[in-house]
Amino acid sequence: MIRKCNAWLIVAITLFLVLRIPLITHQSGIQDEHWFAVPGYTLWEEGVPRIPYVPSRTRDSFFENADVCLMTLPPGLALAQAPFFAVFQAGYPTARLPSLLAALATIVVTYSLVRRFGGDRSIAGFASLVVALSRPLLFAGITSRPDALCILFGLLCADRIVKVAHQARAESEDQMSETRSKPLPDNQLRSVSVAGVFCGFAALCHPLGIVFAMQSALVILIIWGGFRKVLRRWCVFAIGSVLGISPWLPYIVMFPYEFRAQFVTNVLDRAGPGLFSRLTWPIPSLIHHSRILYELLGSLQLTLSGIALVLGTLLVFRSRRNSVPVRWLLPLNAWAAVYLTATAAGLHPIQLYWAYAFVWSIVLGAIALGELSEVIRRRLSPASFKLTQFAFCIGVLVLLLPGGGLRSWHVYVTHWNDPRYNASRFIANVLSEIPEDALCYSDLSYVFDIYLSGRPTRLCAERELFWGDDAIEYDYLLLSWEGRDADWAQQYDAVKFRSFGSDATPQHCYVDVFRHEE
Numbered sequence: 001m002i003r004k005c006n007a008w009l010i011v012a013i014t015l016f017l018v019l020r021i022p023l024i025t026h027q028s029g030i031q032d033e034h035w036f037a038v039p040g041y042t043l044w045e046e047g048v049p050r051i052p053y054v055p056s057r058t059r060d061s062f063f064e065n066a067d068v069c070l071m072t073l074p075p076g077l078a079l080a081q082a083p084f085f086a087v088f089q090a091g092y093p094t095a096r097l098p099s100l101l102a103a104l105a106t107i108v109v110t111y112s113l114v115r116r117f118g119g120d121r122s123i124a125g126f127a128s129l130v131v132a133l134s135r136p137l138l139f140a141g142i143t144s145r146p147d148a149l150c151i152l153f154g155l156l157c158a159d160r161i162v163k164v165a166h167q168a169r170a171e172s173e174d175q176m177s178e179t180r181s182k183p184l185p186d187n188q189l190r191s192v193s194v195a196g197v198f199c200g201f202a203a204l205c206h207p208l209g210i211v212f213a214m215q216s217a218l219v220i221l222i223i224w225g226g227f228r229k230v231l232r233r234w235c236v237f238a239i240g241s242v243l244g245i246s247p248w249l250p251y252i253v254m255f256p257y258e259f260r261a262q263f264v265t266n267v268l269d270r271a272g273p274g275l276f277s278r279l280t281w282p283i284p285s286l287i288h289h290s291r292i293l294y295e296l297l298g299s300l301q302l303t304l305s306g307i308a309l310v311l312g313t314l315l316v317f318r319s320r321r322n323s324v325p326v327r328w329l330l331p332l333n334a335w336a337a338v339y340l341t342a343t344a345a346g347l348h349p350i351q352l353y354w355a356y357a358f359v360w361s362i363v364l365g366a367i368a369l370g371e372l373s374e375v376i377r378r379r380l381s382p383a384s385f386k387l388t389q390f391a392f393c394i395g396v397l398v399l400l401l402p403g404g405g406l407r408s409w410h411v412y413v414t415h416w417n418d419p420r421y422n423a424s425r426f427i428a429n430v431l432s433e434i435p436e437d438a439l440c441y442s443d444l445s446y447v448f449d450i451y452l453s454g455r456p457t458r459l460c461a462e463r464e465l466f467w468g469d470d471a472i473e474y475d476y477l478l479l480s481w482e483g484r485d486a487d488w489a490q491q492y493d494a495v496k497f498r499s500f501g502s503d504a505t506p507q508h509c510y511v512d513v514f515r516h517e518e
Contacts, residue, residue, distance in 0.1 A: 008125020009111050012132040013104055016141065019133075020103075022412035023142045023405060024096045028423035028480065028509060030143060034444035034459060035063070037095035037144040038451065039070045040081025049078035049251075053447055053457040056466045062266040063466070069255040071262040074248045076205030077146040090452050091424055095144035102148035103141025107132045109155045110359055114366045116162055117330050123373075126393060127366035133400040134362075135301055136355035146205040147352035153202035154212040154356050158333060160195035161216045164188040164233075165329050168223045189236050192220070196237035200244015207267050208353050210275075211340045213241060218336060219329065267348070278343040289342040289354070296351050297358070300399045305358055308365025309334060315368035330367060334360040411507040419509070420501060424449065426509035430478070430500045431455070434513075438475035441492065445480035446511060463491040477514035484512065493517040 029037065039049035048069050055067040062072055070078070080098035088094040110131045114124035131137055140148040167188045195216060203209025220233045252259050278285050294302055313331040337357040345353070377385050412421055419425035427449045434440065434455070441460040442450050451457040460483055463472070477483075477494045481503070489496070494514035501510030 006121040006125045008122060009108070009128050012107050012111075012125065012129040015129070016104060016107060016132040016137075019405065019409050020100065020138070020142050022409050022416075024100060025093045025424075026412040026422050026507075027092070027142070027408075028427070028445040029092055029448060030444075031139075031145070032444075033092060033095070033144045034447050035070075035072070036077055036146065037081075037092055037448045039075065039078040040095060041085050041090050041452075043075070043078045044082040044085040049075045051459075053451050054459050054466070058466060058468055059261055059265060061461075061466045062262060064261040064265075065255075065258045066262065069251060069258045071251065071255060071258040072266045073146060073206055073263070074204045074245070075251060076149060076201065076248075077144075079204070079247060080149060081144075092144060092448055093424070095448075096142060099141055099143055099145065099148040102152040103137050106137060106141075106148065106152050106155060106355075106359065109152065109159060110363060113155070113159055113162070113359075113363045116159065116166070117363065117367050119367050119370050123366050123370045126369075127362050130304075130362050130396060130400065131359055133397065133404060134355075134358060135297055135403055136352060136358045138405055139296075140352045140355050143352070145352065147355065150202045150205035150208060150353065151356045151359070153198045153205065154209065155359060157195045157198035157202065157212045157216060158360075160191045160198065161219050162329060162333070164191045164195070165219060165223050167191065168225055189233065192233045192236045193240045196240020197244045198240075199237070200241040200246070203241065203245045204248055206353065208341070208344055208350065209241075209245075211337070211344045211356070213237075214340050214344070215333065215336045219332070222328075222332070275344065275346075278346050282339065282343045285342045285346050288347050289345065292349070292351050293354055296354055298403050300402060304396065304399050305361045308368070309338070309361040312361070312364035312368035315371050316364065319371050330364055334364040337361075408507050411505070421507055421509060423509050426501060427511070430511055430513070433498075434476055439473070440476045440478060441472075441474045442478040443480055443483035443486075443488065445482065446478060450478065460488055460492065462486070463488070474516055477516075478511050479514065480511050489514050 035051065038051055038053070042052065043049045050068060050070050051063065051066040053067075054063050056063050056065075058064060063070075066072070077098065081095055084094050084097045088097070107128045111124045111128040114127045115121070119127070137148075140151065199209055199212045199216060201209075202212050216237060217234060220237065221230055223233075224230060297305060313334070316330055317327055319327060334357075337360040341354060341357050373389070376388060380388065415421040419429055423446070427446045430446075431450065431453050436453075436455060439456040439458070440450050441458045443460045447457060447459050458474070459466070460477060460479065472492060474492075476497070477489065477492055479488060483489070484503075488494075489512070492514070493516065495517045496512055497515045498513045499510070500513065502508045503510045
């Protein structure tokens with residue numbers, strides 16, 4: 001994919017590792033990690049991805065029978081996590097390693113896509129640096145969720161399809177130069193099959209893999225080359241996709257009730273009207289996701305992405321230097337990523353999967369930046385041009401700093417061995433004060449750690465939603481920020497017993513320990 005890299009790409013990868021590893025190793029459980037950290041562990045230990053501390057029997061929770069098998073989403077993340085649990089100590093940091101590696105690979109694929117669309121190594125490297133420092137990749141890369149893996153496989157799928165488009169155009173030109181009567185063989189089927197497998201892998205991580213399938217099908221149709229070639233490529237792509245998602249099929253066969261109770265309820269029922277309806281009338285979906293995008297990107301990075309998307313489209317379309325495939329294929333992919341992500345998700349509250357569309361906007365902006373640079377280069381002296389380049393790069397990077405996790409990074413690095421800021425060490429000290437046979441309920445921050453300690457463990461969540469009206473017995477209730485904000489102590493009839501740590505800053509570790517009210 002990449003024969004040569006440059007300093008920009010090396011800096012992007014290095015910065016991501018340096019800035020994100022302290023967050024991965026020090027943070028307690030964050031968004032949805034109580035759902036997605038433990039299945040990889042149980043898959044390695046038992047062969048089945050499940051959440052043993054959620055023996056819920058209520059359909060509305062989306063996790064009915066999750067202690068039997070987790071079918072809320074496909075098991076791609078658990079399959080990726082299992083080998084890491086075989087090598088490293090179990091815990092949230094180990095569960096996050098596949099996301100970290102997927103984020104690093106996404107930085108490299110960003111570089112590859114810019115190069116594939118004709119950008120030089122400097123432009124491609126700068127684009128990879130922007131993606132590396134962006135908020136979408138920050139959260140996707142440090143969280144034990146399937147977002148980063150799904151996005152990576154989607155980008156790899158798109159990269160293969162773009163390669164097919166370039167091959168098809170070169171083949172068409174060769175055919176016209178040699179003969180118009182004898183068609184050349186379809187030499188792109190291997191790339192199409194690989195793209196299909198990548199798409200299947202993406203769907204194995206999350207149902208939004210359908211975005212990459214629809215986008216690929218559209219590009220294959222536009223490439224054309226004749227109806228037979230289009231049909232053949234679609235079939236090969238579909239076969240590859242089925243192969244990619246096939247590891248999920250045995251679990252569907254073995255756990256059909258859990259599949260219906262969890263996947264259908266969580267994914268299909270929450271998306272809103274049917275997919276075709278959303279594709280033809282996307283306004284509600286677009287409005288819904290505009291709010292989500294603002295929360296994810298913030299005003300500065302949302303503005304940067306919007307400018308790259310809009311101005312990039314205009315500049316690339318008007319370019320005389322770019323080849324025809326670049327002028328239509330790149331904007332098509334970028335806008336399709338936005339449109340299809342919103343309409344495929346519908347009213348489902350996804351957030352980090354927007355990193356896929358963000359990467360496409362940056363790739364489009366990078367190619368446009370290369371065009372603009374050539375225009376400016378002709379009008380400025382070499383010294384002035386280099387100064388302008390430097391100022392622009394600094395300005396863009398400054399836009400990426402707010403909300404980039406630098407404050408947390410500084411705290412964790414300067415307090416590396418301090419258990420007040422290291423969640424694993426902190427909860428180990430707390431558990432030393434709790435009997436090993438005590439039944440513990442905990443919110444997402446430490447529920448995985450408590451389960452790994454061997455103590456009987458249950459997830460503390462909305463009481464009626466997960467546990468119904470039945471009486472709940474427990475020895476200790478451990479609540480951190482989520483439980484405090486939701487006031488779960490009141491729902492669980494709990495009385496504060498003791499507090500550990502401090503909530504002075506978001507980086508501090510703390511937990512309130514409660515006992516059952518007599």
